[in-house]
Amino acid sequence: xxxxxxxxxxxxxxxxxxxxxxxxxxxxxxxxxxxxxxxxxxxxxxxxxxxxxxxxxxxxxxxxxxxxxxxxxxxxxxxxxxxxxxxxxxxxxxxxxxxxxxxxxxxxxxxxxxxxxxxxxxxxxxxxxxxxxxxxxxxxxxxxxxxxxxxxxxxxxxxxxxxxxxxxxxxxxxxxxxxxxxxxxxxxxxxxxxxxxxxxxxxxxxxxxxxxxxxxxxxxxxxxxxxxxxxxxxxxxxxxxxxxxxxxxxxxxxxxxxxxxxxxxxxxxxxxxxxxxxxxxxxxxxxxxxxxxxxxxxxxxxxxxxxxxxxxxxxxxxxxxxxxxxxxxxxxxxxxxxxxxxxxxxxxxxxxxxxxxxxxxxxxxxxxxxxxxxxxxxxxxxxxxxxxxxxxxxxxxxxxxxxxxxxxxxxxxxxxxxxxxxxxxxxxxxxxxxxxxxxxxxxxxxxxxxxxxxxxxxxxxxxxxxxxxxxxxxxxxxxxxxxxxxxxxxxxxxxxxxxxxxxxxxxxxxxxxxxxxxxxxxxxxxxxxxxxxxxxxxxxxxxxxxxxxxxxxxxxxxxxxxxxxxxxxxxxxxxxxxxxxxxxxxxxxxxxxxxxxxxxxxxxxxxxxxxxxxxxxxxxxxxxxxxxxxxxxxxxxxxxxxxxxxxxxxxxxxxxxxxxxxxxxxxxxxxxxx
Ligand code: ZN
Numbered sequence: 001x002x003x004x005x006x007x008x009x010x011x012x013x014x015x016x017x018x019x020x021x022x023x024x025x026x027x028x029x030x031x032x033x034x035x036x037x038x039x040x041x042x043x044x045x046x047x048x049x050x051x052x053x054x055x056x057x058x059x060x061x062x063x064x065x066x067x068x069x070x071x072x073x074x075x076x077x078x079x080x081x082x083x084x085x086x087x088x089x090x091x092x093x094x095x096x097x098x099x100x101x102x103x104x105x106x107x108x109x110x111x112x113x114x115x116x117x118x119x120x121x122x123x124x125x126x127x128x129x130x131x132x133x134x135x136x137x138x139x140x141x142x143x144x145x146x147x148x149x150x151x152x153x154x155x156x157x158x159x160x161x162x163x164x165x166x167x168x169x170x171x172x173x174x175x176x177x178x179x180x181x182x183x184x185x186x187x188x189x190x191x192x193x194x195x196x197x198x199x200x201x202x203x204x205x206x207x208x209x210x211x212x213x214x215x216x217x218x219x220x221x222x223x224x225x226x227x228x229x230x231x232x233x234x235x236x237x238x239x240x241x242x243x244x245x246x247x248x249x250x251x252x253x254x255x256x257x258x259x260x261x262x263x264x265x266x267x268x269x270x271x272x273x274x275x276x277x278x279x280x281x282x283x284x285x286x287x288x289x290x291x292x293x294x295x296x297x298x299x300x301x302x303x304x305x306x307x308x309x310x311x312x313x314x315x316x317x318x319x320x321x322x323x324x325x326x327x328x329x330x331x332x333x334x335x336x337x338x339x340x341x342x343x344x345x346x347x348x349x350x351x352x353x354x355x356x357x358x359x360x361x362x363x364x365x366x367x368x369x370x371x372x373x374x375x376x377x378x379x380x381x382x383x384x385x386x387x388x389x390x391x392x393x394x395x396x397x398x399x400x401x402x403x404x405x406x407x408x409x410x411x412x413x414x415x416x417x418x419x420x421x422x423x424x425x426x427x428x429x430x431x432x433x434x435x436x437x438x439x440x441x442x443x444x445x446x447x448x449x450x451x452x453x454x455x456x457x458x459x460x461x462x463x464x465x466x467x468x469x470x471x472x473x474x475x476x477x478x479x480x481x482x483x484x485x486x487x488x489x490x491x492x493x494x495x496x497x498x499x500x501x502x503x504x505x506x507x508x509x510x511x512x513x514x515x516x517x518x519x520x521x522x523x524x525x526x527x528x529x530x531x532x533x534x535x536x537x538x539x540x541x542x543x544x545x546x547x548x549x550x551x552x553x554x555x556x557x558x559x560x561x562x563x564x565x566x567x568x569x570x571x572x573x574x575x576x577x578x579x580x581x582x583x584x585x586x587x588x589x590x591x592x593x594x595x596x597x598x599x600x601x602x603x604x605x606x607x608x609x610x611x612x613x614x615x616x617x618x619x620x621x622x623x624x625x626x627x628x629x630x631x632x633x634x635x636x637x638x639x640x641x642x643x644x645x646x647x648x649x650x651x652x653x654x655x656x657x658x659x660x661x662x663x664x665x666x667x668x669x670x671x672x673x674x
Contacts, residue, residue: 001309001386001387001388001390001451001455001477001478001481002309002311002378002383002385002386002387025041025414025654026039027039027040027411027414027415028415029633029657029658030109030657030658031627032105032106032109032110033106033109033110034524034627034628034629035109035110035113035627035629035630035631036415036627036629036630036631037113037380037630037631037632037633037658038411038412038415038630038631038632038633039411039632039633039635039654040371040407040408040410040411040632040635041407041410041411041654042370042371042372042407042635042652043329043370043407044327044329044330044370045370045372045652047330048300048301048327050648050649050650051261051263052263052300052301052327053649053650054261054639054647054648054649054650055258055261055262055263055301056301056325056327056372056373056637056650057637057639057647057650058254058255058257058258058261059254059255059258059301059303059305059323059325059373060325060372060373060375060634060637061254061257062250062251062253062254062255062258062303062305062323063303063305063323063324063325063373063374063375063376064373064375064665064668064669065247065250065251065253065254065669065671066247066248066250066251066305066321066322066323066375066376066671067247067375067376067379067665067669067671068244068247068669068670068671068672068673069238069244069247069248069321069376069671069672070115070320070321070322070376070377071115071116071672072191072244072672073190073191073192073312073318073320073321074114074115074116074118074175074190074191074312075116075117075118075172075175075189075190075191076191077117077161077162077165078111078115078116078117078191079148079672079673079674080148080150080158080162080674081111081116081117081162081165081166082111082112082116082666082674083148083666083674084139084142084147084148084158084162085104085107085108085111086108086662086663086666087142087146087147087148088104088135088138088139088142089104089105089108089659089663090663091138091141091142091146092138099130100130100131100134101130101134103128103129103130104128104130104134104135104138106129107126107128107129107130109658109659110126111126112380112658112662113380113381113631114126115376115377115379116175117165117166117172118172118174118175118189120381120629120631121381121524121533121629122524122525122526122529122532122533123174123175123176123532124173124174124175124526125169125172125173125174125175125189127169128166128167132163132167135163135166135167136159136163139155139158139159140155148673148674172189173189174187174188174189175188175189175190175312176188176190176311176312176313176314176532177189177314178314178471178532180470180471183198183199183200184199184314184315184471185197185198185199185202185314185315186198186199188314190312190313191225192225192226192312192313192318193225193226193227194225194226194227194228194236195227195228196228197226197227197228197233199315201226201228201233202226202233202315202317203315204233205226205233206220206221206317212463212465215393216287216393217391217393218283218284218286218287219283219286219287219317219319219390219391220283220317221235221313221315221317221318222283222286222307222310222317222318222319223237223238223239223281223283223286223307223318223319224236224237224238224243224281224318225238225243225318237281238281238307238321239277239278239279239280239281240252240278240279242281244321244672246671246672247671247672248278250669250671251278251305252275252278252279255271255274255275255278255305256271256275258271259271259272259275262299263298263299263300263301264296264298264299266292266295266296266298266299267296267299269292270289270292270293270296273285273288273289273292274286274289274293274305274306276289277289277306286306287391287394290388290389290391290394291394291398293389293401294365294388294389294394294398294399294400294401295398295399297365297367297401300327300328301325301326301327302326302327302328302369302403303323303324303325303326304322304323304324304378304386304388305322305323306319306321306322306323307319307320307321308320308321308322308377308388308390309322309377309390310390310474311474311534312377314471315470315471316467316470316471316473316474320376320377321376321377322375322376322377322378322379323373323374323375323376323378324371324373324374324375324378324382324386324405325371325372325373325375326369326370326371326372326403326405327369327370327372328367328368328369328370329367329368329369329370329406329407331368332368332404332406332444333367333368335368335444335445335448335499336366336367336368336402336404336448336452337366337367338497338498338499339366339448339449339452339453339497339499340364340365340366340402340452340453342493342497343361343364343452343453343456344360344361345493346453346457346484346488346493347361347453347457349493350457350484350487350583351487351580351581351583351584352457352458352583352584352587352588353584353587353588353591355461355591356458356459356461356587356588356590356591357457357458357459358396358457358458358459361399361456361457362396362397362398362399364399364400364402364452364453364456365399365400365401365402365452366401366402366403366404366448366451366452367401367402367403367404368403368404368406368448369403369404369405369406370405370406370407371405371407371408372635372637372652373634373635373637374632374634375634379631379632379634380631380632380633381629381630381631382405382408382631382632383405384404384405384408384409384412384447385402385403385404385405385447385448385450385451386402386403386405386451387400387401387402387403387451387452387455387456387481388400388401389401392460392466395455395456396459399456400452400455400456402448402451402452402455402456403451404444404447404448404451406444408632409443409444409447411632412630413440415630419624419626420624420626421520421624421626422435422436424620424623424624425515425519425520425566425620426511426515426566427559427561427566427567427568431507431511434504434505434507434508434511435508435511435512437505437508438502438504438505438506438507438508438509439508439509439512441500441505442489442500442505442506442508442509443509443512445485445489445494445499445500445509446482446485446486446489446509447485448485449484449485449488449489450481450482450484450485451481453484453485453488454480454481454482454483454484454485455477455480455481457480457484457587458480458587458590458591459591460590460591460593461591461592461593464591464592464593465593468593468594468595469589469590469593469595469598470595472595472598472599472602473598474534475534475535475537475538475541475602475606476538476586476589476590476598476601476602477534477590478534478535478537478538479538479541479542479582479586480583480586480587480590482513482538482539482542483542483579483582483583483586484583486509486510486513486542486576486579487576487579487580487583489505489506489509489510490503490506490510490572490573490576506572507569507572510569510572510575510576511567511569513539513542513543514543514546514547514556514567514569515567516539516543517539517540517541517542517543517544518540518543518544518547518558518567518613519565519567519613519617520617520621521536521539521540522609522613522614522617522618523617523618523621523626523628524536524628524629525609525614527611527614527615527618528611529609530607530608530609531606531607531608531609532607537602537606537607538606540605540606540607541601541602541605541606542579542582544605544606545578545582545601545605546575546578546579546582548605549578549581549582550571550574550575550578553571553574554570554571555569555570555571555574555575555578556568556569556570556575557570558613564616564620565613565616585597585601586601589601633656633658633661634661635652635653635654636652636653636654636655636656636661637650637651637652638650638651638652638653
């Protein structure tokens with residue numbers, strides 16, 4: 001599971017103790033459409049040994065090597081389109097200030113950011129603002145040799161296939177279609193299922209191979225595309241001799257090098273297991289790898305590399321390829337270690353029914369990390385927290401690893417200063433002040449609690465299918481983790497543990513949560529549309545539920561001042577009580593697999609948007625020019641070689657522009673054809 005920034009993650013000026021921040025570091029890289037591209041700093045890189053830095057380099061190569069996979073998973077024309085757009089971009093010798101060219105450049109930047117032709121977040125197809133005539137003329141100017149032609153395809157055929165894919169709004173309109181009243185598979189434009197495969201067929205197929213009595217089930221469908229061949233449903237697996245083989249071969253090549261400079265035997269052992277899994281596609285090996293990985297809490301350098309999160313699949317089965325390479329942020333890891341070592345206390349004292357609690361919370365490990373490379377589905381848009389592995393039985397038996405990406409969070413925070421958000425949306429000066437002083441730390445803490453306690457808490461009743469909540473599983477799971485975090489933020493325990501120093505600090509996060517859930521996150525939604533993304537649904541679900549259930553006691557109100565709507569929290573203590581109630585109910589839904597109750601909650605609170613309030617939020621944001629979405633380019637890792645050409649160390653630079661980085665990646669890590 002991942003935790004993504006609630007987009008105004010921090011408006012604070014407070015930087016937590018221990019973080020090394022270069023005041024002159026330039027975080028801003030590019031700005032287009034609804035996106036801002038930032039860069040992040042990698043503090044403490046200098047404290048690593050040369051061997052650790054070399055390992056990070058090899059793991060980073062393994063990370064970049066998988067880039068083409070996510071592009072292809074996101075849509076079957078994406079790699080072709082990327083190549084074509086990049087060739088036009090490099091070849092164009094016309095007027096760079098023409099309206100068409102400017103619009104083309106914007107579109108290419110959007111496509112780079114989405115790893116394909118759909119928005120990374122809304123999953124709606126981008127709308128090009130340049131003309132078809134411009135596009136066709138540009139394609140016709142390219143030499144035959146630089147066209148991304150499929151075998152036997154002509155230039156004319158290429159144009160006739162790709163033009164509607166790019167321009168026709170009715171063709172492949174949505175990457176992840178989630179409206180459960182229709183077929184979510186045939187209506188999704190992603191490439192995770194073959195042509196003509198229906199939702200009913202996929203569900204029947206998995207039901208036929210799942211064994212309900214298996215207590216250690218593989219993660220069905222995690223590394224495969226379900227296709228129909230001669231009317232028969234089957235899986236095509238991702239492995240070195242299967243789908244995405246050439247990319248996987250490159251990943252294996254670099255993982256093998258990383259293995260040879262691993263920090264310790266345990267780490268080398270799980271890298272070996274991961275390689276074996278990539279060779280065979282055997283999900284049992286992936287589980288074995290996950291167990292070895294989760295049990296290694298000593299290594300400084302760490303990474304994720306594989307088909308991991310399933311948000312891109314409307315049925316939540318197939319994993320999107322991603323990679324993170326990172327190492328411990330020593331200064332802040334202390335905080336999460338304190339939380340993790342008290343996991344049992346938090347579990348025992350939660351407001352959840354005893355039957356749904358874990359009797360023994362196992363091996364929740366938590367650390368704060370610095371990202372050194374983001375790739376695949378984690379790039380350019382990335383998470384600020386990750387909790388893995390995702391397999392429920394492994395989490396129950398072996399625990400999970402929870403990480404907070406401190407340098408990413410920091411970059412968000414630093415890049416947000418002085419953007420006018422607080423002045424526009426926060427109700428009064430004292431609340432603003434509280435947020436300035438405590439939002440950074442409570443936001444970090446919220447992420448820690450969400451990842452390392454929230455997702456790890458609770459248990460299913462015996463025999464309950466972990467996928468019982470179906471299309472609402474992701475949103476309800478995120479709600480459960482958020483509620484767990486929110487419930488504990490005001491707890492005296494955090495002060496006893498020395499993590500917070502002010503009993504009112506939590507109010508900063510409570511205020512932000514309600515503001516974001518009821519109002520400001522709507523800036524990410526186009527007028528007239530519903531909320532679809534799981535984390536956004538979760539936030540509105542919680543905020544709207546609290547608003548309604550606190551109505552009688554006026555716990556939280558929407559008030560008007562000079563025609564503008566504000567959130568007013570009258571009773572923070574009662575708000576905590578409501579959070580506890582909802583946590584207990586959502587845990588019950590999950591533990592019992594109560595699909596119907598899940599549907600009812602989601603439909604009532606999480607999906608629909610008040611059009612008037614939505615309009616108001618959009619208008620108020622428009623005056624601020626704050627980008628709704630942000631993401632990152634990576635630093636460039638440069639190997640230092642001796643006179644025999646052996647890598648002896650690695651340095652790190654930050655200077656690339658967004659297009660430079662994207663073109664370099666396309667050139668250096670082109671593994672799947674074009
Ligand atoms: Zn989460």
